[in-house]
Amino acid sequence: MAFGKGCHLHLIDGSAFIFRAYHALPPLTRKSDGLPIGAVSGFCNMLHRYVEGNTGPDAPTHVAVIFDKGSHTFRNDLYDLYKANREAMPEDLRPQIPLTREATIAFNIACKEMEGFEADDIIATLACQARDAGGRVTIISSDKDLMQLVGDGVEMLDAMKNLRIDRDGVFEKFGVFPERVVDVQALAGDSVDNVPGAPGIGVKTAALLINEYGDLDTLLARAEEIKQPKRRQTLIDNAEQIRLSRRLVQLDCDTPLDFTLDDLEVQDPVPEVLLDFLTKMEFRTLTKRISDAIGVEAPAIPEPSVAAPAEAEAPEMPPMDTAAYAAVQDSAALQHWIARIREVGHVAVDTETTGLNEMRADLVGICLAVTPGEACYIPIAHRAGEGEGLFDTGELAAGQLPMAEVLDALKPVFEDPSILKIGQNMKYDAKILARYGIDVAPIDDTMLISYAQHAGEHGHGMDTLSDRYLGHAPIPIKDLLGSGKSMITFDRVPIEDAVKYAAEDADVTLRLWHVLKPQLHRKKVTTVYESLERPLVPVLARMEMAGIKVNRDTLSRMSNAFSQTMAGLEAEIHALAGETFNVGSPAQVGEILFDRMGLEGGKKGKTGKYSTPADVLEDLATEHDLAARILDWRQVSKLKSTYTDALQEHINPETGRVHTSYSIAGANTGRLASTDPNLQNIPVRTEEGRRIREAFVADEGKVLLSLDYSQIELRILAHIAGIDALKEAFRDGQDIHAATASEMFNVPLAEMTPDVRRQAKAINFGVIYGISGFGLARNLRIPRAEAQGFIDRYFERFPGIRDYMDDTVAFAKEHGHVQTLFGRRINTPEINARGPHAGFARRAAINAPIQGTAADVIRRAMIRMEDAIAGLPARMLLQVHDELIFEVDAGAEDAVIAIAREVMEGAADPAVKLSVPLVVDAGKGANWAEAH
DNA sequence: GACATCACG
DNA sequence: GACGTACGTGATGTCC
Numbered sequence: 001m002a003f004g005k006g007c008h009l010h011l012i013d014g015s016a017f018i019f020r021a022y023h024a025l026p027p028l029t030r031k032s033d034g035l036p037i038g039a040v041s042g043f044c045n046m047l048h049r050y051v052e053g054n055t056g057p058d059a060p061t062h063v064a065v066i067f068d069k070g071s072h073t074f075r076n077d078l079y080d081l082y083k084a085n086r087e088a089m090p091e092d093l094r095p096q097i098p099l100t101r102e103a104t105i106a107f108n109i110a111c112k113e114m115e116g117f118e119a120d121d122i123i124a125t126l127a128c129q130a131r132d133a134g135g136r137v138t139i140i141s142s143d144k145d146l147m148q149l150v151g152d153g154v155e156m157l158d159a160m161k162n163l164r165i166d167r168d169g170v171f172e173k174f175g176v177f178p179e180r181v182v183d184v185q186a187l188a189g190d191s192v193d194n195v196p197g198a199p200g201i202g203v204k205t206a207a208l209l210i211n212e213y214g215d216l217d218t219l220l221a222r223a224e225e226i227k228q229p230k231r232r233q234t235l236i237d238n239a240e241q242i243r244l245s246r247r248l249v250q251l252d253c254d255t256p257l258d259f260t261l262d263d264l265e266v267q268d269p270v271p272e273v274l275l276d277f278l279t280k281m282e283f284r285t286l287t288k289r290i291s292d293a294i295g296v297e298a299p300a301i302p303e304p305s306v307a308a309p310a311e312a313e314a315p316e317m318p319p320m321d322t323a324a325y326a327a328v329q330d331s332a333a334l335q336h337w338i339a340r341i342r343e344v345g346h347v348a349v350d351t352e353t354t355g356l357n358e359m360r361a362d363l364v365g366i367c368l369a370v371t372p373g374e375a376c377y378i379p380i381a382h383r384a385g386e387g388e389g390l391f392d393t394g395e396l397a398a399g400q401l402p403m404a405e406v407l408d409a410l411k412p413v414f415e416d417p418s419i420l421k422i423g424q425n426m427k428y429d430a431k432i433l434a435r436y437g438i439d440v441a442p443i444d445d446t447m448l449i450s451y452a453q454h455a456g457e458h459g460h461g462m463d464t465l466s467d468r469y470l471g472h473a474p475i476p477i478k479d480l481l482g483s484g485k486s487m488i489t490f491d492r493v494p495i496e497d498a499v500k501y502a503a504e505d506a507d508v509t510l511r512l513w514h515v516l517k518p519q520l521h522r523k524k525v526t527t528v529y530e531s532l533e534r535p536l537v538p539v540l541a542r543m544e545m546a547g548i549k550v551n552r553d554t555l556s557r558m559s560n561a562f563s564q565t566m567a568g569l570e571a572e573i574h575a576l577a578g579e580t581f582n583v584g585s586p587a588q589v590g591e592i593l594f595d596r597m598g599l600e601g602g603k604k605g606k607t608g609k610y611s612t613p614a615d616v617l618e619d620l621a622t623e624h625d626l627a628a629r630i631l632d633w634r635q636v637s638k639l640k641s642t643y644t645d646a647l648q649e650h651i652n653p654e655t656g657r658v659h660t661s662y663s664i665a666g667a668n669t670g671r672l673a674s675t676d677p678n679l680q681n682i683p684v685r686t687e688e689g690r691r692i693r694e695a696f697v698a699d700e701g702k703v704l705l706s707l708d709y710s711q712i713e714l715r716i717l718a719h720i721a722g723i724d725a726l727k728e729a730f731r732d733g734q735d736i737h738a739a740t741a742s743e744m745f746n747v748p749l750a751e752m753t754p755d756v757r758r759q760a761k762a763i764n765f766g767v768i769y770g771i772s773g774f775g776l777a778r779n780l781r782i783p784r785a786e787a788q789g790f791i792d793r794y795f796e797r798f799p800g801i802r803d804y805m806d807d808t809v810a811f812a813k814e815h816g817h818v819q820t821l822f823g824r825r826i827n828t829p830e831i832n833a834r835g836p837h838a839g840f841a842r843r844a845a846i847n848a849p850i851q852g853t854a855a856d857v858i859r860r861a862m863i864r865m866e867d868a869i870a871g872l873p874a875r876m877l878l879q880v881h882d883e884l885i886f887e888v889d890a891g892a893e894d895a896v897i898a899i900a901r902e903v904m905e906g907a908a909d910p911a912v913k914l915s916v917p918l919v920v921d922a923g924k925g926a927n928w929a930e931a932h
Numbered sequence: 933g934a935c936a937t938c939a940c941g
Numbered sequence: 942g943a944c945g946t947a948c949g950t951g952a953t954g955t956c957c
Contacts (some may be wrong), residue, residue: 046948162934188943202943585955586936602942605936613937638938642952671941678951681940689939713941766947775947836945847948851941855949881941881949 002638003062003261005134007698010060011123013141014067014111017046018100020160022093023833030282031471032302036092037281040099044278044286047107050140050159051269060138062130062264065104066122069113073121075248082248085194099281106277108269110259112540117255120145124251127154129261138164144173145193145708148181148251163606175207183216186246192834195248200230203769209235214568216246219452271296285472316374317511320472325503327495328374329399334409337376341413344370346420348510349440351429352377352502354489357676358431359652359659363403366410367496375503380406381496397495405530407436414440417503422446424462424509426666427537431545434533443537446512451665456817456848460665466508469515474508475501527822531911532856533664535863539876540662540672542866548679548877548885548928555694556645562640569633577624583633587614592628593620615778639683643692650677662879669848669853670824671881680880684932686905693929703890706931707900707922708883711736712854713768715916720821720849721804722915725797737761743797744790763794767801768850770843805846811848812845820852821912822860857918858882861907868903872896885928897922 003009021042028038047065054060056223067730075082089097104111112121120143127137127149135153135894139146142158147170150156156165163169170178174185187206189197201209209226213219220239226232235242271291275298278287282301291298303319328334341347348369353361364382369375382397413419423429426445448638450460458464466472480493480501490498520526574580577596581588590610594602599620605611615633620627650658658677666673683689689797698704712737718726729739738752743762747753759780766776770878773788795802812818812828819825830841858879865876865884873889874896884904888896901920908914925931 191943200942204943582955584953588957607935609936611936634937638953641954642939646952666951669949671949673950674940675951678940681951683939685940708941769948770946772946774945779947818940839944840945843946843948851949854941883941918950 001133001240003130003133003264007061007130007133007135007261009126009130009135009137009261009264010054010063011126011137011139011141011288012050012063012065012109013119013123013139013143013146014065014100014104014113014848015119016141016143017043017065018093018097021393022096023830027092028468032282036096037099037283039093039096040103040281041283041286043100044103044281046159046282047103047109049288051107051109054266060266062135062261063266064110064126064264066126066661066709067101067111067113067120068119069117070115072195073116073118074252075118078247079196079244081194083193083195084193096917100162102277106269106274108267108273108498110264111229112257112259114255114257117252121252122257124149124253125255125257128253133261135261145185145190145249145251147173148178148185148249150178152706160887161606174203175928176210180210182246182250183210183219185249186216186242189245190249196238196241196246197245198234198242200234201529205231216242234721240735258498275299282471285467285473288473298525314374317514319373320470320504320507321373322475322500322504324373325401325499325507327499328376328378329401331401331405334378334401334406337370337378338409338413340370340374341368341419341873344708345418346370347413348375348422348424348443348506348513349414349426349429350502350506350509351496351892352490353432354491357430358435358661359547359655361432362491363432363436364489365502366406367502369503369506369510372511373507375507375510375627377499377502378406379498381491382493382495382498383491384864385492385494390835399495407438411438414438417442422509422513424465424512425506427541427544430537431541434541434545441538443534444513444517445534446509446516446666448533448537449513449516449520449529452525452533453516453523454827455665455825456668457829462505462508462512465512465516470508470511472508474504477501490644523825525823525825528822531863532670532822532824532859536664536859539862539866540664543876543878544659544661546875546877546887547652547655547659548887549656549697549699550647550658551695551697552648552651555648555692558692558695559640559644560771562636562644565636566633566640569629569636573626573629573633576629583630584612584637589630593624597626599624599626599627633685635688639689643683643689644695647692647695660878667855669828669852670820670826670859671851672855672879674880679878682928686733690929693932694927696928698887698926701890703885703893703924703926704877704928705886705888705893705897705922705924706883706902707886707897707904707920707929708880709854709858709904710919710921712882712918713856714764715914715918716821716857717768717801717804717850718855719915720853721798722801723798723800727916733919737764740764740794744793759790763790764793767794768847770805770846808846808849809842812841818845818848820849820856821908822853822856824852824856826852854882857907858904860911861904864903864907865900868899869896872899883932893924 016038022039025038025042027036028041029035030037041149101111112122122148123139128870130137131152131154137154141156141161146156150170151167152311167177174181176184184203184206187198187201187205189195210221213222223232223235271294275287275291279299279301284301287298328337351363352365353363355361363380364378365377367377379400380403382400384395384397386421414421420442420799421440422444424446426443430440447460451464463474466474480497481487520529573583577592587609590612593599594610601616601619602610614631617627617631621631652659660674660679661676662672662674683692715730718730725743729736737760738749738757741747741752741756743747744760745756747756762779771791773784773791776788777784808818812831817825817827828841828845830837831845834839872895873892874886876884877887878885886896901922904920905918923931
């Protein structure tokens with residue numbers, strides 16, 4: 001088909017794909033020879049995702065991936081410093097560049113580059129040609145240099161954000177439409193490409209000037225008229241440099257091409273060619289995904305005969321083979337496996353159940369793996385079924401040992417202190433088995449072994465770990481259970497299917513253990529794993545099983561009251577607005593406030609809708625009742641839906657209590673996270689919200705205790721950064737925010753006003769979060785310059801803080817991670833990134849050692865707590881980051897408080913000698929509101 | 933399933 | 942000088 005009207009050309013910015021892929025992935029290597037292939041892998045995944053997404057009426061008819069070639073272009077002749085400050089290409093990326101060309105060709109997509117021309121110029125030329133021929137063009141890139149091409153049927157698409165950029169989008173970015181983009185870029189310059197521009201002028205100012213004068217030539221010709229003297233002089237002095245800059249940023253639409261648009265017609269990949277390439281690269285997961293999708297068998301990927309150096313300590317492993325797994329269906333087989341476990345001394349265990357809620361799910365089967373590839377599945381409670389959909393007959397399927405026999409036989413093994421039980425997220429399996437009378441110990445957990453080493457790098461779920469460390473994609477559970485409404489429970493899965501899936505999970509877990517466990521000491525996190533991760537599993541399991549009593553009537557009454565309040569508010573809101581709309585829809589709220597009523601302050605988010613967060617509405621609320629009532633409605637709506645309604649659903653009918661689940665490897669910093677339900681965000685800051693805590697009660701004859709660390713993060717900061725003034729204030733038991741204010745503003749403590757203290761408090765918190773003038777200004781609602789003044793003064797008074805920040809960031813840049821006082825490692829893969837990414841990574845790196853050390857401290861306290869209170873009628877129920885909740889017999893409160901406080905305040909000892917005291921506040925009461 | 937919003941430390 | 946900006950989480954509702 002000749003390119004013309006009705007055609008749609010996609011131009012992919014190849015270099016952008018490569019760099020994104022490179023920075024998004026860890027340095028993967030090809031297993032057989034160690035060739036770096038991380039970027040190629042990411043590149044292929046992106047291409048695959050791109051191709052898959054190309055369906056429907058908007059699909060391209062023509063497509064090409066465009067690459068840069070050579071480093072010298074006509075722009076270097078114009079200006080020899082062009083792109084001169086580019087960092088050299090990383091060593092491990094260089095050999096991957098030719099492979100990305102091969103990959104493109106393997107996907108049967110045209111792959112184009114020209115010596116001496118930048119990809120951007122080829123893209124510009126093709127876009128012009130296609131547009132002139134009457135076709136549409138989509139440029140897949142987020143490079144702002146390409147924005148000048150937008151318009152007349154040319155659009156850009158940011159593939160990662162799936163964001164289309166049209167003329168209006170360009171205007172949002174540059175403040176001018178595409179045809180004036182080069183003018184703005186010429187003025188603003190570009191530090192990445194080393195385009196000089198005009199000193200002191202950024203995009204904002206440039207757009208302002210261009211819009212005022214029309215275009216760059218007019219602006220330069222009339223530069224004398226500019227009112228601001230400094231700006232005027234800059235433009236006059238730098239006119240030549242600005243014109244040069246324009247020539248540098250102006251893309252060339254006349255690149256001589258040795259091919260035509262017609263050569264770029266979309267073609268389906270040739271399965272053999274594509275699979276050959278992917279196999280050659282040894283991309284196991286992607287090869288399988290694509291071969292499954294197109295129904296063509298891929299050539300086998302050779303397993304390396306010698307283990308790669310990094311895995312030298314792991315045993316050689318046979319390839320994964322789900323057909324080799326055994327079903328254990330008689331006593332002899334069961335005894336055989338138990339004998340094997342005793343011979344080997346460890347076993348990977350995985351339980352299959354009817355659901356994800358460990359307090360409710362029933363055991364269906366148990367998988368065991370003793371050596372890689374040597375795994376079995378013991379079906380216990382599969383149901384008999386009839387026909388395709390397994391119509392439930394209410395009876396157990398044939399070929400299963402009695403549950404009692406299986407559990408009686410396994411119990412001595414699972415409780416044998418000399419046999420290590422290995423699991424992936426072992427807390428789940430331990431809780432299930434605990435309900436059947438088995439206390440699994442000792443345990444190892446591959447999820448936590450990964451977390452100790454790789455927090456911040458990637459997730460720690462089995463699929464992620466299997467993909468990364470075994471190059472294998474396990475059978476998705478969806479294949480067995482389906483999804484959505486027609487989803488079945490595991491007990492309805494035919495035993496022969498269950499064997500493959502279930503035993504595979506145990507096999508994968510065991511293999512991961514062999515790969516990851518030996519790495520703990522290399523990453524120097526053995527102590528972290530052994531002292532902060534592994535011992536926490538049984539502690540959390542018991543807390544979760546204990547649960548906390550929640551009074552359904554209290555919640556139900558509150559829900560009813562909230563319903564009434566909401567109905568009243570809704571009527572009032574509709575009356576004030578003069579029309580009815582969905583108050584729960586931020587989009588509609590934005591439209592009403594900013595379009596219909598024409599209020600100021602409406603900002604649109606990236607989806608093009610008005611943003612209406614609370615702080616914006618709060619500003620409006622002083623003048624407009626409508627905004628105030630919407631805020632009221634939102635608060636009540638939140639309390640009702642998230643708390644008073646949802647919590648009732650979580651009350652376990654058997655125990656009458658709510659059992660949360662803590663994820664140990666959820667937060668990168670070492671904090672726990674609470675889910676199903678989240679009991680770490682129960683309201684407390686408002687009076688109405690706090691009343692929800694009245695529904696969390698002690699059982700009859702008991703009392704709730706709450707013990708929380710006072711200012712633990714600031715204390716840790718004072719210790720780590722070595723701030724004497726803060727340390728002294730803590731040692732003297734002073735009000736730390738008042739002391740900070742006094743030191744900063746030279747106000748004696750006796751004359752401190754609440755407002756000055758409040759500001760110091762905001763700064764103290766800001767420091768922990770990696771402070772910025774902008775952030776503090778927004779938080780305190782003061783001018784930015786004033787906020788910056790506070791920060792400057794703070795750093796002046798406490799210079800150690802700035803050193804801590806600088807040192808921490810430098811450490812992260814050098815090592816790729818930061819660490820807590822207890823050695824917990826938080827990886828910072830983004831710390832050397834450029835762009836807005838970098839700011840986030842920087843602040844996260846500053847915060848992580850502080851938040852993480854506090855998390856370590858309370859973990860240590862929790863691990864010691866059980867023994868400490870063993871003789872007392874008390875149990876630990878909840879953790880809320882710096883707070884522990886206990887339930888104790890009435891009368892034992894003070895004894896428990898004394899012991900628990902001692903454990904918590906001494907939790908850092910003896911591993912770390914803190915130079916500030918840790919202080920714990922305690923409260924008690926019939927419910928959580930009283931205790932807190 | 934993405935996004936916006938808001939609950940907590 | 943301008944960029945975009947507080948750190949860490951999870952649950953809910955809307956809307957496509």
